[in-house]
Amino acid sequence: MGINSHPALPEFEYVQPATLAEASEFLASHAAEARPFLGGTDVFVRMRDGFLTPKFLVDVKNLNGTNDLRFDPQTGLTIGAAVNMNRVVSSPEVRAHYPLLAEACQSVASYQLRNRATIVGNICNASPAGDTLGACLVFNGALHIHGINGPREEPLAEFFLGPGKTTLKPGDVVTSIHFPLPPKGCQGVYLKLGRNKLSDLSIVGVTALGYPDSSRPSGFCFRLAVASVAPIPLIVTGVESCLTDRSITPETLREAASLAAETCSPIDDVRGSARYRKEMVRNLSAKALAVVWEKLGK
Template sequence: MLARPGLPDFEYMKAESPQDVFRLLEERGGEVKLLMGGTDLFVQMRDGNESAGILLDLKYLPGMKDISYTKKKGIKIGAAVTLNQLSAHPDVTNHFQILSQSADTVGNYQLRNRATLGGNLCNASPSADMAPAALVLEGEVSLSGPDGERVMALDQFWVGPGKTALKEYEFMTAVCFPNPPSGAVGRYLKLGRSKMGDLAIVGVAVLGYPDPEVPAGIRFRIGINSTAPTVYRVPQVEELLAKAPLSDDILRQASGEAMKVSAPIEDVRATVLYQKKMVNNLTFKGLKEVWSQLINS
C-alpha cells in the first residue's frame, strides 16, 4: 500500500494538564494517539500504519519542554524538548556532550526543530539515534499514568521494535540522566548511506571514564543501534575491556565480541554481513577515539 497524500481525518486536541490526558484516554482511549513532534507519527499516518480519531498534543503540558540541571542529580529533560533545543542547551553541551552530538545526527535541521527527545525514545525504533547515548548515560524515563508517576531505567524501556514498556494510558514526561562519572568522554559514531542525515545503518555510542579500580584503568560503556530488535548495550564486551590493560588488540577483540552479539536483519539499507562488520569497525573506532581522548586529557 502506497502512502496517501496529506493526512487522514482526525481531531486535534491540546492537553493542558495530565488530568486532561487521563480523562480523554479513559473516555475515548482506543481512538487517541499522543502527539509530540509528529515527525514520525505523521509519516506513519500517511503510510497507513497509524490512524487516530484524536491526536492529543502533549507538548504544552507543564514541564514538557523544560531542561533543568543540578550538580547533584544531573539533568532532567522534558520529553517534548526538541532535538535542536537539546543540542544547543549549555547544560547539555557542558555535561552531556554525547547527547548533543547524537541529536545533531538526526535527520536534518528543520526536522530537529520538531522532533523531540521523547518521541525519538518512545518510537522504540531499533535505529533511534538518541538511544545509544541515552543508554550509556544510564538514563531513566519518567512516565506518567492514571496511577501516578513512575521512573524506569531506559534499558528496561524498550521491549521490541516499536514496542515500549509504557502501560495503557501512560506517557513519557521526561528523561533524566545522572552526571556521568568524572572525566568521562563520549562519542556517537553513526554510519548511513549518505554522509549525514540518513537513518543509521549502525550507530555506536561509547562512553569512557577513568576507573582505577579496574585493571584497564578505564571503563567503557557501549550502546549500539540498528542491529537488533532494540537498541542495546554489550555488558560482556564492557567487562572484557575492563579486565586487562588496554591495547589495540584488546579493543579489536572487544569490537569482535560486539559484532558477535549484534543480530541485524537484512533490509533495504544494508546486508546482514555489512551491518555486522560495521558494528565491529565502528565499535573499534569509537573505543579508540575515546581512549585516545582520555589518555590525552
C-alpha cells in the same frame, strides 16, 4: 489497486488536555484510538503512510514540566519531553556535561527536522535505529512517566521490548528523561553509518563512552551501545568486562569490537544486509573505542 506513494494525511481529532491527569485519563479511556504526540515527525509520517490510524492525536507538548531543560550539579540533567533536539544541541549545560547527547541529536536528519523532533519522541517511537537512544542508554537515562495511577520512573535500559514496542501502558505519557551526573572525566563518541550524510536513518549506529575508574584492574570503564542491529537498541554488556578486567591495548579494544559484532542480531533490509551490518558493527565499534581511548589521553 495502484500504490499511492504520496497519500494525504487522514483526518483526525486534535486534543489538547489541560493537565497530565486529563491527558492520561483521555488516553486510557480511548486506548485503541488515541495516541500522544510531541514533534509529530514520526506520528504524521506513519499516519500518512497508513501504518497508524488514530482517531485522536493528543498534544502533550504544553503540559507541566514538559518544556523544561534543567541541569542540577547535585543530581544531573532533566530534559522535558517537549524539548526539541535543537534546544538540546545548543544548551550550554548539555554541551559542558553531556556533549555526547548533543552529538547524537545533531546526527538526526536536518536542522529543520530537529526543530520539531524530540528525544522523548525518538525513545517512544522505539525504532532500533533511533540516533539518540545509545547516548541516553550509556548515560543511564530514566524516564519520568505519568500514568492513570500518577507519576513513576522507569530505567530506559528496561523500556524497549521490540521494534515499536515499549513498556508503556494505555494512559501513559512520558514527561521527561533524567540523566544522573555523568562519570567524572568521561569521553564519548557517536558514529553513525547512513546511506547519505543528511536525513537518513542509520544502517548501524555505535555509541561509546569511557571514563577513568580506579576501582577496575584496567583503571577504566567503558559502555558501548549499538543501534539498528537488533530488535531493540542494545548495550553490549560484555564490552564492559572485556575492557575493565585487563589492561587496555589495541588488541583488547579490537576484541571488544568483535564481541559487539557477535552480540548483535541484525536483519536484511533496504538499508543494508545483516552480514554487512555485523561487519560494520565490528569496524565502527573498533573505531569508536579507539576514538574514546584517544580522547581519554591514551
